[in-house]
Amino acid sequence: MSAIPSAPSLRRITPGRWAAIAWLAGLLFTVLLRVRLPGQEEADVVAGVVFLRWDGLVMQVVATALALRGSALLTRRPAAAVRYLLGAAVVASTPLSVMAIPFAQYLAVDVALYAIAATRPPQEAGRALVLSLGTLAAYLAVRVLAGWDAGTTSTLAVALAAAVAWLLGRSERQSRAYAEQARAQAATQAVTSERLRIAREMHDSVAHSIGIVALQAGAARRVMDRQPEQARQALTEIETASRETLAGLRRMLGALRTEAAAEWHTRTTEGAGLPDMPGLAVLDRLAEVTAAAGVRVAVHRVGAPRALPQDIDLSAFRVVQESVTNVVRHSGAGACTVTVDQQDPDTLVVTVEDRGPDPHRDGDRNRDHTGPPAPAGSGYGLVGMRERVTLLHGEFAAGPRPGGGFRVTARLPLPTGATPR
Helix, strand or coil: CCCCCCCCHHHHCCHHHHHHHHHHHHHHHHHHHCCCCCCCCCCCCCCCCCCCCHHHHHHHHHHHHHHHHHHHHCCCCHHHHHHHHHHHHHHHHHHHCCCCCCHHHHHHHHHHHHHHHHHCCHHHHHHHHHHHHHHHHHHHHHHHHCCCCCCHHHHHHHHHHHHHHHHHHHHHHHHHHHHHHHHHHHHHHHHHHHHHHHHHHHHHHHHHHHHHHHHHHHHHHHHCCCCHHHHHHHHHHHHHHHHHHHHHHHHHHHHCCCCCCCCCCCCCCCCCCCCCCCCHHHHHHHHHHHHHCCCEEEEEEECCCCCCCHHHHHHHHHHHHHHHHHHHHHHCCCEEEEEEECCCCCEEEEEEEECCCCCCCCCCCCCCCCCCCECCECCHHHHHHHHHHHHCCCEEEEEECCCCCEEEEEEEECCCCCCCC
């Protein structure tokens, strides 16, 4: 059965909650530094006079309220969130009797800088960094102008940590943008490759039909005077082949615009005795080949079988072939079902479905699917099938089955009045 692993629980925490956690952790660290813990003769940092008074506690409460408010706004209004968090850092540092804003009070700001740099446009991220560094410089300047001791080195260390957090966020944003671009290019390449493959198949089909036309025309020319009835029959067959080829060209060649040549895709059934231009008539042979790979394929036909235009017959077979290949490679299922529904004279429906992984069969159980790429399935097989069906103005659907497993369905409209092969 197709399964997309859920995101790790830590990744589901929003940036605002991370900022709130960072603030509370910094506040706890600040308190622990100023109390004597077991095994210590005295606290690491001497608590300021104001810190232990009621006004110092009020400042910490106000600072915490500002920090939590800024954390709540981080996703929706990041610029306002940074201002709240910077205000909280300044207010919380005031009763500590320190010469610079400590790192613990700036930890939430670092988280906000990372989140903004990773998710917001470069200009907005740059403004947030300048505002954060400017606040540190302003706090230091006020102390210098007031004639108080200033912790220049401590401020530089805190500023460096803020800059590193911002750079990490920018790197994350660039990595995501590159990955998205790579996925888009890969998907485009998959579509292009599929179109190239369809173009080659159409070339073979047209060449075959034109060859028949040439042979029948030569035969008609030779017997036109002596056997007019045979000449008339040959001309009829020429007309039939020409109309069929023209219908296929109108349905497909208008959508094929290629820029370069590509190599022929290797398929699991290549060299397995299938014809160069297969159709639904060789599904039983495909089932035999797949059974040799360890997956049983049951072929069900609904409605009376009838001849199909060659391009539709070939595309339907390719959809079944790709779907069965996915079952063999990625699903872990031990069996699948192929249904060919020809009850509707205007529509051909092919369905391939499996019931999920077979516990007695080893193999990769990651289904080829759309969306973010699974470790063993790129999803481009479905892209190619969808492209093939779309070129024939059909409908394509693929997704999990109720109760487990995976289902692929293609509905291909049959041309009205088309002459069967």
